[in-house]
Amino acid sequence: MTFFSAAIGIFYDIFFSRRTFLSKSSFSGPPVMKPPNASPDNSPATSDDIFSEDFKRAPKISEDFVQKLQKSFLELGIPPSPTSVESLIDDLEFDQILPPLHRFLSSAQWTSINVAQLVAKWLSPYQNKKFLDAGSGVGKLCILLRYLTDLEIYGVEQRESLVKISQEIIQTNALHRITFEQRNIHEVKFADYDIIYLYNPFQEHVCYSETLIIDKTIELDRKFFLEYTAKIFEELKNLKKGSVLITFHGYGGKVPKTWTLKYNQFVEGGFLSMWVKD
Numbered sequence: 001m002t003f004f005s006a007a008i009g010i011f012y013d014i015f016f017s018r019r020t021f022l023s024k025s026s027f028s029g030p031p032v033m034k035p036p037n038a039s040p041d042n043s044p045a046t047s048d049d050i051f052s053e054d055f056k057r058a059p060k061i062s063e064d065f066v067q068k069l070q071k072s073f074l075e076l077g078i079p080p081s082p083t084s085v086e087s088l089i090d091d092l093e094f095d096q097i098l099p100p101l102h103r104f105l106s107s108a109q110w111t112s113i114n115v116a117q118l119v120a121k122w123l124s125p126y127q128n129k130k131f132l133d134a135g136s137g138v139g140k141l142c143i144l145l146r147y148l149t150d151l152e153i154y155g156v157e158q159r160e161s162l163v164k165i166s167q168e169i170i171q172t173n174a175l176h177r178i179t180f181e182q183r184n185i186h187e188v189k190f191a192d193y194d195i196i197y198l199y200n201p202f203q204e205h206v207c208y209s210e211t212l213i214i215d216k217t218i219e220l221d222r223k224f225f226l227e228y229t230a231k232i233f234e235e236l237k238n239l240k241k242g243s244v245l246i247t248f249h250g251y252g253g254k255v256p257k258t259w260t261l262k263y264n265q266f267v268e269g270g271f272l273s274m275w276v277k278d
């Protein structure tokens with residue numbers, strides 16, 4: 001890598017990563033600069049790297065963590081004011097059940113506890129509804145919502161390794177009312193769900209950081225960004241009245257005019273927004 005491209009990469013990491021290194025969770029995150037168990041280009045080298053011995057032994061979510069999560073959630077106001085959204089729990093308490101590489105990626109790629117609690121508050125009136133995390137990663141948001149809501153939770157994710165991690169966590173913790181499936185978002189019918197969550201899933205096709213990229217197991221190309229965002233725009237137009245859309249850092253495209261913005265809050269370097277279909 002030339003000095004010039006390295007400098008661009010560092011500049012990007014600092015200013016344009018999904019949640020900047022200045023956010024609370026980044027400060028509390030692991031102070032490593034190089035992803036553990038990753039090859040020099042940052043793709044996991046083998047499946048052994050992803051399923052390390054530590055992970056095989058400990059994807060167990062402790063009772064203590066669940067109690068703290070639920071207690072701090074109850075203490076948030078309804079709706080939470082901007083000053084009351086700081087979670088009392090450090091993300092590392094959840095992230096320790098993840099393999100080292102995915103723990104490292106957490107502050108940039110997975111929804112934090114802080115944001116998950118805010119999402120759960122906004123969704124309080126929507127109990128028992130079908131919730132889809134489109135691009136669910138290691139399943140962090142879905143699993144947190146499973147403990148904070150009565151929603152029926154679905155995650156779809158295109159990367160096989162991430163789906164395996166999320167499935168392993170729900171099996172080990174015997175969690176019901178939550179399902180993960182390996183699928184591409186563009187094949188999913190959004191109309192089958194009541195609530196859709198999108199955490200800027202296609203950004204990697206147009207702009208990514210060598211340090212914070214999840215892996216290189218999928219082809220990255222601007223054409224996919226254009227194709228997928230256009231597909232999502234069409235799906236959103238066709239959803240039934242009362243459907244809910246939540247985006248974190250947007251999804252790369254516009255939200256059709258037939259949706260009304262209900263909440264919009266700047267948190268951890270980006271907008272968390274909730275729309276309801278007219």
Ligand SMILES: C[S@@+](CC[C@H](N)C(=O)[O-])C[C@H]1O[C@@H](n2cnc3c(N)ncnc32)[C@H](O)[C@@H]1O
Nearest residue numbers: 109110111135136137141157158184185199201
């Ligand atoms: C920023 S991460 C968010 C993960 C998760 N939603 C969360 O909040 O913790 C975006 C995820 O979307 C996934 N993704 C991107 N494009 C996708 C596609 N076309 N189909 C399925 N998953 C996709 C990525 O692999 C990545 O795991």
